[in-house]
Amino acid sequence: MTTFAAKEASNPSVINTLNRLREFGQSGQGVNRVAGSIADVEARLWILAQLEQGGMIAEIDEVGNTLGRSAHHERAVLVGSHTDTVPTGGWLDGALGAVYGLCTALELSQSTEHTGIDAVSFADEEGSYAPCIGSRYFFGDEYSEQEFIGTASRLQLSLASLGASRPLTKRLPRDWSKRYKFFLEAHIEQGPVLEAEDIPIGIVTGIVGIRRFELTVLGRADHAGTTPMTMRSDAGRALIELLNRIDIGFEQIKASDTVWNFGVVAFSPGAPNVVPERATAVIEFRDRSLDVLAKFEATMRDMVRAQADQVPHLASLRYSLQCTAQLEPIDMDVRVIEVLSRSCDATGVAYRMMQSGAGHDAMIAARHLPAGMLFIPSIGGRSHHPAEDSRKDHIQIGYAVFREATKYLCTLDYD
């Protein structure tokens, strides 16, 4: 087994390309390249030029998806990610995977036999206007007219102010289905696990499902000095008691990788000497298992009901629990997972299987074709922040594995 990674370390093209891309929207250490902004569109035009110079058929579609197609193949493996960022985001996030895709396609698409390699940077993965609108539009997944028009008109505005007039591709629903065999995406982990375990590659087995709820307790605002404790309808204390119960309940039923968060808690009117009239929490939990998600939801609902029904001193309060977001978990394709692990072995790189706790374009792609993802470590687990970074050797090791896996995928026929 050769140490492929050591060999790759001498090839600086991925790092150079990432550094060049960083210049679009650079702000200190970080990058501001929000979907549809001038920096985002400039970056896409630059990618387009690289693809064309590399002999690929390059296009931008109506919402901003930037695609380079291998000219000589009927079928292809699709590789890439997204180049838009959150406001004051980091330089890697989706850019890493988009550059892995671009460099792999430019390097290998002429040399593969039956199957080409197409590189993509999807539009607005971060949801500056509409989350994953790019990949949803690309794959013919559901989106609203409003999402389409909002995203397309931002793109048009930026193109106009750049003086660029390009014909934009109008994508027909599911035209990818005849062409694409697999989708492969790389991304920074955005979490601390790989760094803590000192493992350079994470192979993603699936992307978690998300349930988000808004829990509201309604009581009565009273003077907190003159109203005896027994005569209050205190929404604040009730919410604290309830959240603490829910937290303990979740702890008891969690699966090994379940995560949950009380990210928003707020009391109203929010004065030191006024009993809270309204107390609100946003409760989110994520897991790859629908059963676990269902168990969490049932536990939470039971606890809200139990407190509403059974705690006499809190009986005058009203509780409401609204589901505000629901994303279903999705598995990565087993063949792609196998190819990724073989590629790690072939390049002599340690890896671990892991779930993705965040959403990605691969989540959309996986509804339509066999998809897979690999992660490289994030320093300090940080992302969506100017301080976001990864070690250079990890970036290069990741690229070596990604390129190797893409080559493998081109040789696979499954239908």
Next chain:
Amino acid sequence: MTTFAAKEASNPSVINTLNRLREFGQSGQGVNRVAGSIADVEARLWILAQLEQGGMIAEIDEVGNTLGRSAHHERAVLVGSHTDTVPTGGWLDGALGAVYGLCTALELSQSTEHTGIDAVSFADEEGSYAPCIGSRYFFGDEYSEQEFIGTASRLQLSLASLGASRPLTKRLPRDWSKRYKFFLEAHIEQGPVLEAEDIPIGIVTGIVGIRRFELTVLGRADHAGTTPMTMRSDAGRALIELLNRIDIGFEQIKASDTVWNFGVVAFSPGAPNVVPERATAVIEFRDRSLDVLAKFEATMRDMVRAQADQVPHLASLRYSLQCTAQLEPIDMDVRVIEVLSRSCDATGVAYRMMQSGAGHDAMIAARHLPAGMLFIPSIGGRSHHPAEDSRKDHIQIGYAVFREATKYLCTLDYD
């Protein structure tokens, strides 16, 4: 025992005076008469005119205290409260006690023998600029130069815009000490106790002390999807756990009338998918006993320390606990309490002893001379709100007791 209350119900002067005063700053059902505003100063000029027409020596001092002195007596009982309101406040609050004082002085000050009756409306009890600055200035209690100048200049501005030029009294520290034997204040209860027990009069035994703390937990903001539960420094869950413990701890050590409140709780950055980096709560508790207040503070400090030291999974968090307000409890004068209970008996009115859970001008006065307070019921316990109200018969019963008690106090000599 005659039913004095029934006799009083035929005397409408208190209700008429309250209704007239309500016109200054009226806004719907409520009143906007913030200290130093034109409405506040107009009300004070109107009170001044009533006092002068009643043959009293009337004055407004440099901060707005409005005082009517009995012309023929060396010594006097001081009666009254304040006529300023919170923004969009109610029509009674301090106005009730100020009008009781005004009407009692106008009705009785000519007829008492050795002792006069002086009526006062203190400035800015509500702390629109500085809490109780009026009574603190009046009694020569501590105040800062900034508080004095801020309050005085608001008054001057409003007087100027009203075209009123009056010489304002410059109050010498403690000049009241030779004149005043007692201070008596009436107020609406601002709580639900009297209404719930159907008792028209509360005799205040003392005013609670207040301790207010800001509790902050500092952790680290992480992606709430990609960061495993065991690798987080979650300030939000830690605060919920801690507040729940403190709440249970307070419940175990409370005295019969202790109250506490978690009026402000806020998480930052406050996003559903970000682990809270900073979680803050404002904790307030009130009791008449210094021992109880000290026990509450010690319990809270122990619990913060215990969680910081002993809960391993929360060890990476930092806790801070800052005292942001401290007011000492104060007892009402026993002789005044006795006089009030005798007056209730004489007028055939039921009463109960109770503490005041809110601060009042009597709290300042009681540091300097024997002071007492009586409460009448608040409908629904509401105050500091346009819906604030009291039953008309309760307003009249309260006045009867107040007037009777003032007469008694004029006959008492204690030095």
